[in-house]
Amino acid sequence: MIPSWLSWDVAVISFVFLVVILTFLFAKLIDRLLKAYFVLASKKMNIDETTYGLVRRIIVAIVYFSGFIVIIFSIPSLRDLSIALFAGAGFAGIVIGMAAQNTLSNIIAGIALATFRPFRVGDLLTIHEEYGRVTDITLGYTKIRTWDNRRLNIPNHIISDEAIINWSIDDPTVNWTVEVGISYDSDIDLARSIMISEAKKHPKVMSYEQLLNYHSYAKKGEEVSVLVTELGDFAVNLKLYVWVHDRSVAFNTGCELKEAIKKRFDAEGVEIPFPYRTIVYKKDLEESQHESVA
Template identity: 25%
Template sequence: MSRWIILITSMLAAIACVEMVRRALRWRLIGERWVLAGPLVRRCTWPAFALAAVATANTLYRPGMAEGTVEDAIERTITLFMIGCVTWLAIQAAYAVTDVVLDRLVTVEGERNRRARRIRTQITLVRRVASAVVILLAMGAMLFTFPQVRALGAGLLASAGIVGVVVGIAAQSMLGNLLAGLQLVFSDALRLDDVVVVQGEWGRIEELSLTYVVLRLWDERRLVLPVSYFTTNPFENWTRHTSRVIGAVMFRIDWTVPVEELRVELYRALREHPLWDQKDWTLQVTDTLPNGLLELRALMSAADSPSAFDLKCDMREHLVKYVRERYPEALPRLRVDMT
């Protein structure tokens, strides 16, 4: 009985030691100099508690503390928990380290934003794949603790061919999505926060996982698609090389409108608008319609697609107001020739 009391007391003492380390990291080391301390405290506290308790039990437990089959069950349970806690802590520690990089990449703006989003996407997907591999290895190690299935565990760890066959037969769709996700990420065809048009819907890539992509639409709806969709179907990526977008506004107006004055007014309004990036603009007559109207197209550039959309709406409203107030005779109308 005294051995069990010592064992339980030692486990509580180990947990208390981890708690003291956590408090030290939280109170004294979190800051600009110790950027890793915060993510470690946030992600690794509970895995560290569990590992400290299980490691203490694994160290202090001795044969003979229990009797019969109970002793074998206790030893195997401690071993299984040990493997599970080490795996849990390793995954969370890896996530903590990568969180430092991801947090810094979120604040990157300007021309470096595209490269930052590419790195974020690759790190996010790679650490998920790595976690899946670590969990698979941990499951194989757990199988070694059972003599009846040790051969299966050895095969799982040593034979990638058997694993491939089993997984390929049981989860062909999931494996296809996984490979498609890796292809998308490392070919730089799709990144987090990219602006895309899919199935006629405009939105941003909100989440890119191993098996699916979440698209946040302009009206806050979410479109969830399998990753394999983006490798087998065409889609528009407006931020493939840069986030800069050129917007177009179309007008159909009477022939009597002075196009040159409209062009001057468009340029004046663009120079005063904060969303114009001061680069591209034009106003052109793109067609003459049979009903006596001209088709005008105004082009203007903006830093990103949301800015381009707002800029187009503002310029459309401004030019409509300008024509209505200055040249009302040029508004679209239906002509009838009475003979």
């Protein structure tokens, strides 16, 4: 017996081929036109790239889906099959939903991310202990370029369940810390004055006037401060707090401050101690006890 698909006439095959080509070309055309419109409109209005990108992808997906429907209903055997599946839509929906659970959850999560916008394209994030910039949000994945230029494609349903640190939204300023340990013999006040002095000289550290532009409640002295955070086993640990304009410059600023502080400590005699332990052997301890008794 000849398979049903072999009985299709040349006209049907040609029509299907034509629909596939036209659907592909039309989808690409729509995608390019929408991209061009966004570039043009963004020069005149403040358009959110995140929401726009999602809408653009939904429109392109509708074009592909429409072409698929046209092909289905142009082939009698597929049309009859689709009608039968539609009649049993309840069972088919369960089967399809279970088979495409991750895909559907990614799409739904992608729509939720674009709607509620916990982050936007261009924002700096820390997620999964990775720090980077959001480059795109698709229906399935969120794309992030990390600080070392790696590309992370994270499924949207995973992101929607994770705690995210957004360094860009609302207030981009960051209160960055630099930890330094000094010896117990060193002068704490001298070390503190050196750390504050080096911080205030750094061009990326915000001044009090600059901080007031973002935090009107800030008090004088809060822009740069040093606290003793721990009396450790071999060092007095100091923590320097500085404000920087955004997270993208915070790490490098911290590294440069550590270098500058180390050079000033060396020049002014503030010791940064090495870890050390005092080891007492049991034999020596017993001999010392005997000598003290004698």
